[in-house]
Amino acid sequence: PTRYSITLLPGDGIGPEIVSVTKEVLNLAGSLEGVEFNFQEMPMGGAALDLTGVPLPEETLSAARKADAVLLGAIGGYKWDKNEKQLKPETGLLQLREGLKVFANLRPATVLPQLVDSSTLKKEVAEGVDLMVVRELTGGIYFGKPRGFGTNEKGEEIGFNTEVYAAHEIDRIARVAFEIARKRGGKLCSVDKANVLEASMFWRKRVTALASEYPDVELSHMYVDNAAMQLVRYPKQFDTIVTNNIFGDILSDEASMITGSIGMLPSASLGESGPGVFEPIHGSAPDIAGQDKANPLATILSAAMLLKYGLGESDAAKRIEDAVLDTLNRGFRTGDIYSAGNKLVGCKEMGEEVLKSV
Amino acid sequence: PTRYSITLLPGDGIGPEIVSVTKEVLNLAGSLEGVEFNFQEMPMGGAALDLTGVPLPEETLSAARKADAVLLGAIGGYKWDKNEKQLKPETGLLQLREGLKVFANLRPATVLPQLVDSSTLKKEVAEGVDLMVVRELTGGIYFGKPRGFGTNEKGEEIGFNTEVYAAHEIDRIARVAFEIARKRGGKLCSVDKANVLEASMFWRKRVTALASEYPDVELSHMYVDNAAMQLVRYPKQFDTIVTNNIFGDILSDEASMITGSIGMLPSASLGESGPGVFEPIHGSAPDIAGQDKANPLATILSAAMLLKYGLGESDAAKRIEDAVLDTLNRGFRTGDIYSAGNKLVGCKEMGEEVLKSV
Ligand SMILES: CC(C)[C@H](C(=O)O)[C@@H](O)C(=O)O
Ligand SMILES: CC(C)[C@H](C(=O)O)[C@@H](O)C(=O)O
Numbered sequence: 001p002t003r004y005s006i007t008l009l010p011g012d013g014i015g016p017e018i019v020s021v022t023k024e025v026l027n028l029a030g031s032l033e034g035v036e037f038n039f040q041e042m043p044m045g046g047a048a049l050d051l052t053g054v055p056l057p058e059e060t061l062s063a064a065r066k067a068d069a070v071l072l073g074a075i076g077g078y079k080w081d082k083n084e085k086q087l088k089p090e091t092g093l094l095q096l097r098e099g100l101k102v103f104a105n106l107r108p109a110t111v112l113p114q115l116v117d118s119s120t121l122k123k124e125v126a127e128g129v130d131l132m133v134v135r136e137l138t139g140g141i142y143f144g145k146p147r148g149f150g151t152n153e154k155g156e157e158i159g160f161n162t163e164v165y166a167a168h169e170i171d172r173i174a175r176v177a178f179e180i181a182r183k184r185g186g187k188l189c190s191v192d193k194a195n196v197l198e199a200s201m202f203w204r205k206r207v208t209a210l211a212s213e214y215p216d217v218e219l220s221h222m223y224v225d226n227a228a229m230q231l232v233r234y235p236k237q238f239d240t241i242v243t244n245n246i247f248g249d250i251l252s253d254e255a256s257m258i259t260g261s262i263g264m265l266p267s268a269s270l271g272e273s274g275p276g277v278f279e280p281i282h283g284s285a286p287d288i289a290g291q292d293k294a295n296p297l298a299t300i301l302s303a304a305m306l307l308k309y310g311l312g313e314s315d316a317a318k319r320i321e322d323a324v325l326d327t328l329n330r331g332f333r334t335g336d337i338y339s340a341g342n343k344l345v346g347c348k349e350m351g352e353e354v355l356k357s358v
Numbered sequence: 359p360t361r362y363s364i365t366l367l368p369g370d371g372i373g374p375e376i377v378s379v380t381k382e383v384l385n386l387a388g389s390l391e392g393v394e395f396n397f398q399e400m401p402m403g404g405a406a407l408d409l410t411g412v413p414l415p416e417e418t419l420s421a422a423r424k425a426d427a428v429l430l431g432a433i434g435g436y437k438w439d440k441n442e443k444q445l446k447p448e449t450g451l452l453q454l455r456e457g458l459k460v461f462a463n464l465r466p467a468t469v470l471p472q473l474v475d476s477s478t479l480k481k482e483v484a485e486g487v488d489l490m491v492v493r494e495l496t497g498g499i500y501f502g503k504p505r506g507f508g509t510n511e512k513g514e515e516i517g518f519n520t521e522v523y524a525a526h527e528i529d530r531i532a533r534v535a536f537e538i539a540r541k542r543g544g545k546l547c548s549v550d551k552a553n554v555l556e557a558s559m560f561w562r563k564r565v566t567a568l569a570s571e572y573p574d575v576e577l578s579h580m581y582v583d584n585a586a587m588q589l590v591r592y593p594k595q596f597d598t599i600v601t602n603n604i605f606g607d608i609l610s611d612e613a614s615m616i617t618g619s620i621g622m623l624p625s626a627s628l629g630e631s632g633p634g635v636f637e638p639i640h641g642s643a644p645d646i647a648g649q650d651k652a653n654p655l656a657t658i659l660s661a662a663m664l665l666k667y668g669l670g671e672s673d674a675a676k677r678i679e680d681a682v683l684d685t686l687n688r689g690f691r692t693g694d695i696y697s698a699g700n701k702l703v704g705c706k707e708m709g710e711e712v713l714k715s716v
Contacts, residue, residue, distance in 0.1 A: 090553045120590055125478045141499075141521060141555065148556050152524055159560025160522035163499060167515045193604070195448045197499065198506050202517025228608045229615035232478055232590065246551070250586045250608060257587035 007067040013284025014294035015073025021351030045075030045089035055092025069310035074284035102269035105135040109255035119260030134177040135248025170206040177242035185239035263295030266302035278306040292346040295334035323357035365425040371642025372652035373431025379709030403433030403447035413450025427668035432642035460627035463493040467613035477618030492535040493606025528564040535600035543597035621653035624660035636664040650704040653692035681715035
């Protein structure tokens with residue numbers, strides 16, 4: 001059998017529960033497709049802070065670098081919320097992204113027919129939504145320099161950051177997005193604020209220049225404020241969206257909430273080469289941590305993305321995706337997606353049901 | 359009677375139609391409360407570009423400076439979309455905001471019971487939404503320097519902007535927001551990205567420091583990605599939101615679309631002293647310009663904000679607000695808010711009906 005090494009980063013809150021369930025699903029789906037895994041569990045986020053004093057220990061990053069893929073649970077919690085920047089769980093996540101150079105963040109937002117009622121949007125608006133946000137993840141205002149605190153020419157205190165994109169950073173994320181759009185509905189919407197920001201004008205120019213290489217993809221541009229509206233007004237108009245780090249942070253979260261079931265949504269963060277990071281888009285939900293209430297499906301679907309985008313094991317990926325749909329069809333629901341007439345289960349039981357369907 | 363001078367900036371697209379209708383409503387409501395207006399109409403946006411070659415002529419800015427308040431229609435259109443930055447209608451708007459130092463942008467998003475069905479959100483989620491976004495309007499990444507195009511240390515082309523806030527800029531917008539929250543539901547949510555950006559950490563620190571001066575206002579903080587989700591999930595949780603220029607641009611548009619009737623939403627932009635700018639939040643809608651189809655109610659309600667926030671003429675403001683509600687209750691609807699059983703009218707007829715109700 002083919003062997004892959006996977007670094008598991010359970011993290012904080014519900015992270016350990018959902019990762020543990022997902023590990024078993026990966027094992028079973030893999031074994032049925034002739035694929036085996038070596039899992040290595042490493043500390044990260046708040047858990048790493050408590051254990052080692054930093055949110056991303058050097059050992060964790062180097063284990064991740066050597067792995068074929070990284071599966072992350074969730075990080076963060078009230079306990080570390082007041083920490084200074086270098087000691088925040090979130091900083092560990094940013095260091096992981098930077099350290100693994102995973103510049104392309106893929107965030108699908110899909111409304112499953114089984115869960116259309118979970119959306120706060122009217123059924124006719126929500127049903128059939130199936131979009132992908134391709135977010136630039138290692139550049140822009142998240143990493144731009146100069147940044148920090150200081151004083152301005154009047155001697156007044158200031159806080160500042162730099163939004164900056166270099167040509168190659170825009171080109172490589174745009175290429176990823178064009179390729180994805182090509183495999184999806186053939187429509188790519190690039191979101192920027194080119195009526196105000198130079199960084200966005202440059203973004204739009206580079207994306208536009210690449211379009212001729214993808215004649216089969218229909219490229220459009222939209223201002224970020226309009227995109228935030230259009231996602232609410234008529235989300236079905238979108239197929240693939242490509243945007244910068246901060247706009248992608250905002251719009252992908254908005255898009256995910258439009259589905260009404262963020263406990264279902266996976267994500268993939270990919271680099272030029274080297275291991276990708278796969279994680280649910282939801283957070284660590286400290287309020288329900290350790291209570292066996294968490295929905296593991298977003299992590300299980302992240303494992304499917306890991307197989308598909310990270311390892312090229314599409315058959316095993318398909319097995320997991322189908323198993324999740326089958327489990328939903330058989331009426332199993334965790335609390336966050338529960339509706340009358342279905343069977344309410346906890347995290348472990350949901351995992352067991354998915355295993356039955358794999 | 360008290361006399362005020364108002365600079366009218368009809369602008370582009372549907373701007374002239376909606377401003378012309380609104381002018382009559384202002385005249386009538388004013389006369390019934392012992393208030394008279396001198397209107398001075400000046401070119402701005404694309405109209406000014408065509409006439410004078412710049413989007414905000416010096417004469418327009420100086421007329422606005424001398425006025426008691428500015429009423430703006432809408433600016434922009436396909437015709438000028440490809441213009442370089444200095445020759446974009448939008449640049450004229452930014453110059454107007456900067457020139458009049460209107461740093462506080464008030465954007466209410468209210469779901470009227472008469473129009474709850476226009477929202478794409480489920481009725482139980484949309485009904486009762488009544489929030490106010492207080493957006494910083496003359497700072498942050500919109501105006502921060504350095505900005506532009508250049509090359510990085512590797513000689514590669516870049517585009518860049520600076521997100522920067524000085525202490526007094528944060529303090530003054532926070533004070534406006536605390537005051538507004540105090541008069542509304544007593545809850546203020548400050549939105550930032552303080553888990554990543556230094557500019558946001560500084561923002562949060564200054565806003566938090568002011569809270570002790572407003573013990574009657576309950577202050578909370580939220581990350582911008584979460585706020586984008588929460589607006590979709592449960593918009594009723596918000597009373598007053600305060601945020602920076604770019605996050606305010608995005609979130610206020612999202613909030614307005616949640617109401618489902620952006621043709622109804624006014625805005626006010628206020629400075630420390632001097633005239634405020636009052637305008638509908640919708641755009642210039644070039645596709646329906648000149649066809650007498652535009653909804654003038656957002657501009658009419660902007661005139662009510664002009665009276666209330668700009669001139670302190672609350673009675674005349676109330677008259678206009680009540681007239682708009684009464685007109686809706688009598689079943690008059692423009693196309694954008696039309697639903698079966700109501701009377702479809704154009705821009706002018708809607709204006710005439712409002713006049714009957716004033
Ligand atoms: C935790 C935070 C730093 C992170 C981000 O802003 O990228 C998160 O919101 C996300 O989207 O993965
Ligand atoms: C037209 C544009 C420059 C403007 C902005 O971004 O401020 C608009 O979107 C707004 O919100 O008034």
